[in-house]
Amino acid sequence: MVNVSKMLNERSRKILCAVVQDYINFPDPVGSRTVARKYSLGISPATIRNIMADLEEMGFLKQPHSSAGRIPTDMGYRFYVDILISESGYIDRELIQDLYNRLEDLKDNIDMLFSETTKTISTLSHYLGVAMSPKPDIFTIKKVKLFQYGHDAVVITLFTEKGLIKNKLVSLDLELSQKDLNRIAGYINSEFAGYTIYEIRRKILNEMAKEKMMWDKLITKAMKICEEAFFSLQCELFISGLSGVLELPDFADLQKIKELSRAIEDKHTIIKLLDKLSELDGVQIIIGSENSIEEMKDFSVIVSACKDENRTVGTVGIVGPTRMNYPKAISIVHTAARFISEILTER
Template identity: 40%
Template sequence: MDTRTRKILFAVIESYIGIAAPVGSRYISKRYGFGLSSATIRNTMSDLEELGFLSQPYASSGRVPTGMAYRFFVESLLECGMSQNNNLLSMLSDKATDTKASIDDFLAIISRLMSDCSHYMGVVLSRTTESSILRKIEFYSYKKDMIVAILLTEYGVVRHMIVESSGRLTQADMNEISRYLNDEYAGSTLRDIKKALLEDVAEERVQCDTLKEKAKCLCKTVFSSINADIFISGMSELINLPDFDDIHKIKELSKAIDDKSLMINLLDKILQSEGVQVIVGSDPLLDEKALSLVASTFYEKGRPFGVLGLIGPQRMDYANAISIVSTSANFLSKQLGFI
């Protein structure tokens, strides 16, 4: 693509991002000039339409960018490097200083701040629970045939869970079970413990008769519920955009976002990638709703710890979104001791 055509394409994209309406050649001529006539710009826009970069919603209307155009535009932005969002960095620093919240609470705060700064939906996928190293596990009686399980990790209390007892257990039994599990698994990640317990139960066909077997049965129930956590903020910000201007679109979007497994699968694709990743369509959750995802992995001591990002319409302000995501990921990685 020659320089002139590239300038006109990027002008159409930037204009459409700003006004959320089809862009005509006269608008580009008046706003950008380029020293070109409206007719020359119109002809170039027609060529871009034939190449698949622009489309015309209806006859005699202006043009709008296609997914291919956005992807081309994003590649150019990423080649230019990512600027730091100083306003967001200041807010993140203030929250990190002021809050005594757990890591999960702080991730929820970050998702909200990203949404506030962008007016898109902030999402954070945390592998905190699975990746955490067990420090201690305790069990306590709760009502009839119910047990409270408390998992403490290197990050503090991760989760309180109420589960059904796999058999009548006294508090003395549960104390013994706690001692056995702490001796056996303290220092291992919750993911590894979960895998080991599930394999043991499957191989030994545990009947939950002995105290050791009861321990494994009880922990199978507790650890089977340990999965990735996802924090989502800013649904209201998203649906207030003109891209979601009817109730059907809003209902479909809300239904898709509520399916956490779809969101986790989408963000999981980013987990092993380095740097900011931008997905325009190319995924069932995004493509069907004309959405884009700007996301980045964040790290804890060199290991991928989670993914944070922004979900917005394909007509999103990519430069701002990339800056917000990059700033947030770098800040969080520093907080977790990676840098």
């Protein structure tokens, strides 16, 4: 990516940042008189007007109609965000404490932790809160409990080595009593406790390759449950705050609403995007046309991976219009990722 900040002198940078900041605060095109009056740059309106025209020619600003002021392009937002990243420390200690107060009681249930984090992110930012739970492969299983759910389903509760809990509902063609399930759980724990889910999957495949005549009925049922549980575990995607986002003036255009709705419905694509971004360090910001998802080219995505030592144990982020309060959004995402990282590292 081109370092656009090197294309501008100091006066042009200040004027561009003023235009971007004003447009973020008030969704109206920004004129030279507004910049001169509100931002005390010590530059005359006429000079500001000329510099804004130059910025438009360079691709940082655009003019919605000839009689209006100017608004940032994606390139203009990128310049502004790159300045923020170079000058900001991100972390909001008050927000971390707020997250602890809101989510401390959920720290043992990993899906609830990520789900409620998205709600908190959305409430604080007024944009979409998104999160992706960790890849199940990395968890080491401490024990498993099984519970009846109706006549043909079982709730499998997985306890990891770090004390986290993950629940999985599995439908079966078997009728099993709670006594049967307790015995099966005992067998699963004796065979698989202390292994990662990746290792458990390999062990199950090895067991299933053996002569089935060697299995008794209990082991057959246990293998069926293990197959359904451990092979169907996936990253979970959590999204909160759509109704609030649609109230923003940026979504007066029905086409934008349709595009965002289509993007949210295609969860596989969003998971793929978050997974790719989670491999990178720090806060990652994709602005408008930089987005690889066609339906999201009018939106910005801010994402940060959650880390347990060197492992990625989830991803949190924000999706919103390109006219986004980037300082606040970046701080919220970075702080939420740090919060979850600390929670999981403490385990």
